[in-house]
Amino acid sequence: MKAGMKFTLKVWRQKGSDAKGKLETYELRDISPDASFLEMLDVLNKQLILTGREPVAFDSDCREGICGTCCLVLNGQAHGPDEGTATCQLHMRRFKDGDTIHVEPWRAKAFPVVKDLVVDRSAFDRIIAAGGYVSVNTGSAPDANSILVPKQDSDLAMDAAACIGCGACVAACKNASAMLFVGAKVSQMALLPQGEPECSRRVLAMVQAMDKEGFGNCTNESECEAACPKEISVSNIARLNREFLRASLCAVEGKAGGEGA
Amino acid sequence: MTLNSHVPDGPLAEKWDKHRFGLKLVNPANKRKYEIIVVGTGLAGASAAASLAELGYSVKVFCIQDSPRRAHSIAAQGGINASKNYPNDGDSVYRLFYDTIKGGDYRAREANVYRLAQVSGQIIDQCVAQGVPFAREYSGHLANRSFGGAQVSRTFYARGQTGQQLLLGAYGALMRQVATGKVTLFPRSEMLELVVVNGQARGIVTRSLITGRIESHTAQAVVLATGGYGNVFYLSTNAKTCNVSASWRAHRKGAFFANPCFTQIHPTCIPVHGEYQSKLTLMSESLRNDGRVWVPSKADDTRSPESIPEGERDYFLERKYPSFGNLVPRDVASRNAKQVCDEGRGVGETKLAVYLDLRDAIQRIGRRTIEEKYGNLLQMYEKITGQDPYRVPMMIFPAVHYTMGGLWVDYNLMSNLPGLFVLGEANFSDHGANRLGASALMQGLADGYFILPYTIGGYLANASLPAVKVEQTEFKAAEKEAADRIQKLLAIRGKRTVDDIHRQLGLLMWDRCGMARSEKGLLHAKAKIPEIREDFWKNVTVTGTPGEFNQVLEHAGRLADFLEFAELLVEDALIRRESCGGHFREESQTPEGEALRDDDGFSHVAAWEFQGVGQAPVLHKEPLQFEYAKPSQRSYK
Ligand SMILES: Cc1cc2nc3c(=O)[nH]c(=O)nc-3n(C[C@H](O)[C@H](O)[C@H](O)COP(=O)(O)OP(=O)(O)OC[C@H]3O[C@@H](n4cnc5c(N)ncnc54)[C@H](O)[C@@H]3O)c2cc1C
Numbered sequence: 004m005k006a007g008m009k010f011t012l013k014v015w016r017q018k019g020s021d022a023k024g025k026l027e028t029y030e031l032r033d034i035s036p037d038a039s040f041l042e043m044l045d046v047l048n049k050q051l052i053l054t055g056r057e058p059v060a061f062d063s064d065c066r067e068g069i070c071g072t073c074c075l076v077l078n079g080q081a082h083g084p085d086e087g088t089a090t091c092q093l094h095m096r097r098f099k100d101g102d103t104i105h106v107e108p109w110r111a112k113a114f115p116v117v118k119d120l121v122v123d124r125s126a127f128d129r130i131i132a133a134g135g136y137v138s139v140n141t142g143s144a145p146d147a148n149s150i151l152v153p154k155q156d157s158d159l160a161m162d163a164a165a166c167i168g169c170g171a172c173v174a175a176c177k178n179a180s181a182m183l184f185v186g187a188k189v190s191q192m193a194l195l196p197q198g199e200p201e202c203s204r205r206v207l208a209m210v211q212a213m214d215k216e217g218f219g220n221c222t223n224e225s226e227c228e229a230a231c232p233k234e235i236s237v238s239n240i241a242r243l244n245r246e247f248l249r250a251s252l253c254a255v256e257g258k259a260g261g262e263g264a
Numbered sequence: 265m266t267l268n269s270h271v272p273d274g275p276l277a278e279k280w281d282k283h284r285f286g287l288k289l290v291n292p293a294n295k296r297k298y299e300i301i302v303v304g305t306g307l308a309g310a311s312a313a314a315s316l317a318e319l320g321y322s323v324k325v326f327c328i329q330d331s332p333r334r335a336h337s338i339a340a341q342g343g344i345n346a347s348k349n350y351p352n353d354g355d356s357v358y359r360l361f362y363d364t365i366k367g368g369d370y371r372a373r374e375a376n377v378y379r380l381a382q383v384s385g386q387i388i389d390q391c392v393a394q395g396v397p398f399a400r401e402y403s404g405h406l407a408n409r410s411f412g413g414a415q416v417s418r419t420f421y422a423r424g425q426t427g428q429q430l431l432l433g434a435y436g437a438l439m440r441q442v443a444t445g446k447v448t449l450f451p452r453s454e455m456l457e458l459v460v461v462n463g464q465a466r467g468i469v470t471r472s473l474i475t476g477r478i479e480s481h482t483a484q485a486v487v488l489a490t491g492g493y494g495n496v497f498y499l500s501t502n503a504k505t506c507n508v509s510a511s512w513r514a515h516r517k518g519a520f521f522a523n524p525c526f527t528q529i530h531p532t533c534i535p536v537h538g539e540y541q542s543k544l545t546l547m548s549e550s551l552r553n554d555g556r557v558w559v560p561s562k563a564d565d566t567r568s569p570e571s572i573p574e575g576e577r578d579y580f581l582e583r584k585y586p587s588f589g590n591l592v593p594r595d596v597a598s599r600n601a602k603q604v605c606d607e608g609r610g611v612g613e614t615k616l617a618v619y620l621d622l623r624d625a626i627q628r629i630g631r632r633t634i635e636e637k638y639g640n641l642l643q644m645y646e647k648i649t650g651q652d653p654y655r656v657p658m659m660i661f662p663a664v665h666y667t668m669g670g671l672w673v674d675y676n677l678m679s680n681l682p683g684l685f686v687l688g689e690a691n692f693s694d695h696g697a698n699r700l701g702a703s704a705l706m707q708g709l710a711d712g713y714f715i716l717p718y719t720i721g722g723y724l725a726n727a728s729l730p731a732v733k734v735e736q737t738e739f740k741a742a743e744k745e746a747a748d749r750i751q752k753l754l755a756i757r758g759k760r761t762v763d764d765i766h767r768q769l770g771l772l773m774w775d776r777c778g779m780a781r782s783e784k785g786l787l788h789a790k791a792k793i794p795e796i797r798e799d800f801w802k803n804v805t806v807t808g809t810p811g812e813f814n815q816v817l818e819h820a821g822r823l824a825d826f827l828e829f830a831e832l833l834v835e836d837a838l839i840r841r842e843s844c845g846g847h848f849r850e851e852s853q854t855p856e857g858e859a860l861r862d863d864d865g866f867s868h869v870a871a872w873e874f875q876g877v878g879q880a881p882v883l884h885k886e887p888l889q890f891e892y893a894k895p896s897q898r899s900y901k
Contacts, residue, residue, distance in 0.1 A: 019812070019813075035538050035540060037537050037538055037650075038538060038540050038541075039542070039648075041542065042540045042541065042542050043540075045540065045542055045763065046540055049761050049763065049764075052761050052805060052807055052816065053759070053761065053805075055807075056807075057807055057808060058807060058815070058816060060813060060815055062330065063504060064329060064334060064336070064503040064504050064505050065336065065338065065339045065503040065504075066503070066504060066542060066543045066545075067339060067543075067545050067546075067644060068644065068647075069338055069339050069425065069428055070329070070334045070336075070338045070339060070503060071333075071334060071338075072329065072330070072334050085647075087643075088647060092644070092647045092648070094647070094648070094650070096650060117474060117813055118812070118813040121813065123330070124330060124331065125330070125331065125451065127331065128331050128332070128333070128439060128442075128449075128451075131333075131435070131436065131439045132439040132440070132442045132443040133443065135436055135439065136394065136395075136433075136436030136437060136439065136440050137393065137394050137395045137436070138440060139390075139393045139394055139437075140315075140318045141311075141314070141315040141318055141390060141437070141713045141714070141717065142386075142390070142713075142714075143393070144386070144389040144390045144392065144393035145389065145393070146389055147348070147385075147388045147389045147391075147392040147398075147406055148348075148350060148405050148406055150392060150393070151403070151404030151405065152400055152404050153400075153404050154400045154401065154402050154404065157397050157398075157399075157400045157404075160395075160397040161397040161399075161422060161423060161429075164397050164422075164429060164432065165423075165425060165428075167338075167428075168331065168333055168334075191395065191397065192395055195395050195397065197392070197393055197394070197395045198395050
């Protein structure tokens with residue numbers, strides 16, 4: 004057995020979306036270095052429950068870094084100190100015995116707090132609903148190998164498609180911009196022949212939806228890429244900007260030609 | 265009551281076509297007047313909801329997570345099978361059918377499995393058209409790899425994130441229908457009751473996980489796609505919110521539960537390492553394409569793996585099963601891992617692990633290629649264990665992973681309750697006693713994209729469905745039942761946490777009803793579960809109030825259902841006095857320790873009818889007939 008570790012946690016507590024929140028301090032001891040960060044919070048909650056206090060509300064589900072549910076800001080960093088790692092994959096061995104850790108929710112106007120460390124990210128769903136797909140009905144697809152896709156394009160599309168929709172990009176950005184999230188989906192589709200026919204419509208609709216949700220502008224700080232647990236590249240934002248520009252120009256021409264966009 | 269599977273007559277290969285032609289159609293103009301409830305947004309639920317809305321039905325969709333995209337299907341890693349035969353290695357619909365029936369140890373319905381194989385190719389077409397970035401060759405064609413229980417390469421994949429990419433495709437299709445207004449979405453909503461009116465499923469009662477509000481929803485048909493019940497074992501590869509509640513609530517209202525003891529233990533998971541541990545992590549079966557499984561030949565060998573010479577290593581799967589080697593099916597691989605650990609040859613701190621070694625593959629095809637194929641899996645391994653799998657052999661051990669059992673459905677995917685359809689892992693259908701790798705994703709999408717959209721039309725066109733209202737007694741009674749249960753949970757204020765009791769149940773299930781089961785162990789579990797249940801209702805503590813975001817309350821409700829369900833699982837295991845697939849009864853084995861089936865006694869589906877908590881359930885048997893794939897002792901030698 005490895006020796007247990009001690010931590011001081013400063014955790015954001017907030018009753019509900021309209022309530023005022025504040026940081027509460029908790030002391031933990033005897034935490035295994037092999038425990039994950041969320042398992043450490045489970046231990047804290049057990050202590051709270053057994054002493055008649057409200058446990059800390061936090062979201063998680065798969066606990067292996069793929070569902071995108073967990074979303075904690077640790078010592079000011081979205082998903083904590085490790086690169087390419089979601090909160091649930093972070094382990095306590097990454098911290099030093101005796102460390103003080105600040106635990107807070109995503110902070111962004113478009114992601115209101117539900118309770119404690121839980122936020123509402125439905126804005127992302129609405130952006131996808133605006134156009135983040137290929138409009139193909141069930142049953143109308145040709146044989147899969149009739150659409151050839153160069154391996155490089157397919158790999159790049161997969162790099163972008165790896166986004167787990169956690170929102171760390173928004174949380175890490177001082178403007179709370181969702182450009183990396185939107186850029187990833189627009190890029191995936193723009194890189195594939197299947198996505199091509201709807202390219203213009205898609206990017207315009209998604210960007211419009213993004214603006215409507217109250218996400219901020221991108222000022223090229225690249226904090227989003229640094230925080231992304233799937234290491235999605237900011238080059239997807241550049242591609243989004245190109246696609247948007249092209250679509251906007253085409254839309255103007257399209258209108259002149261009586262075609263609409 | 266006799267169970268009618270409604271499998272159509274005629275030759276196997278023509279059944280589905282013939283059946284589809286025989287189904288009455290709903291007039292397209294009338295479809296929007298039909299409201300359909302879909303519970304669950306995993307591969308099965310999302311694909312069904314999107315396809316139904318495309319056809320014109322009005323669909324209401326519910327899920328526990330904050331977004332439909334986070335359903336547990338997102339975590340599937342390795343791949344999805346289809347009999348495309350792109351590699352030209354001899355695959356066909358018939359071979360996929362045959363492998364799946366045999367893989368399931370002859371405990372699935374032939375007609376269902378054949379249909380699954382038939383539509384498998386269309387699934388890949390559909391997903392590619394949606395922009396799912398499957399792995400490709402340099403030529404631009406789709407790539408394939410091999411999974412256990414097959415000697416052809418028929419698995420399509422998107423790196424180690426196949427489930428994610430397939431789910432995002434289905435989620436996109438779903439969100440497109442949300443935008444058209446044909447789907448109304450209710451995320452963070454948990455189904456607490458099924459509502460049955462005049463013998464037909466006509467709605468559900470839900471709780472908003474944000475406000476705690478309890479409300480009713482009416483429909484002409486209810487579709488459950490609520491996933492598997494692996495978390496009855498507490499530690500499993502399933503996500504934390506996976507549960508049996510939706511199925512169990514339907515079962516309590518009359519839906520039969522089939523083969524609950526058919527649970528799958530996956531051979532390659534990261535071993536348990538501490539008491540605080542909240543879940544187990546899968547290392548995809550695809551790693552067995554290149555990884556070799558071994559333990560030291562001698563018991564209690566404490567040398568580090570690299571210092572054990574080749575001659576003192578036992579590659580036990582390759583030794584015992586030369587033709588399938590490391591790619592034997594999951595039940596066989598798991599059982600063998602347990603066996604070598606029982607012999608004292610397990611490795612690591614707990615001695616409950618075997619090596620999965622990539623050394624030879626790295627030498628053969630290079631680290632780059634290995635990285636490309638499994639990069640994210642190996643990275644995940646390193647994050648969890650702190651060890652570098654490119655240098656040190658991985659340590660793995662079996663863990664609960666998938667549940668073949670589920671609500672009983674007929675060929676139309678309808679339960680014995682008219683109007684209640686069950687899809688994906690939540691039904692019992694196609695995998696018999698053991699699921700082959702890469703076939704759950706296939707089944708979920710087959711059910712949702714290509715089967716339910718037809719069969720539900722056949723039901724709606726024929727059924728007499730008088731209007732129902734949320735104000736009527738059946739709905740009010742169901743709402744009251746749900747609310748009362750919540751009040752009761754909150755009133756206990758005992759001394760044990762929900763998690764603590766869940767762990768206790770899980771450990772008992774794993775010890776007595778896990779990889780090996782015996783009459784003695786099962787009887788012990790059967791006696792013990794009601795005690796734990798009683799303790800739960802006396803001693804659990806649930807904090808907070810009903811009308812708020814309350815995760816302890818959510819968990820308590822799910823555990824309450826697991827505590828009833830566990831008893832049924834054990835009962836099913838107890839009366840199935842044969843070994844088959846993942847259900848290994850110690851009393852029934854061949855001299856070599858392989859599972860020994862008893863076809864005369866048990867070639868049937870065991871479908872259970874609820875009689876009340878603590879009351880003996882009633883067993884109904886659906887006999888299984890094998891006209892094409894004749895049952896034989898499974899051999900992977
Ligand atoms: C780690 C892992 C890896 C896997 N890899 C593979 C693989 O490579 N290939 C393969 O074929 N299979 C794989 N599987 C199995 C496969 O992923 C699952 O069987 C399949 O995805 C289940 O899909 P589903 O749609 O039936 O259910 P799920 O995806 O589990 O979805 C269930 C849905 O129901 C909702 N729900 C549940 N209960 C309620 C309720 N009471 N009220 C409201 N909503 C509810 C949930 O919110 C969710 O939306 C893997 C499984 C695991 C755990």
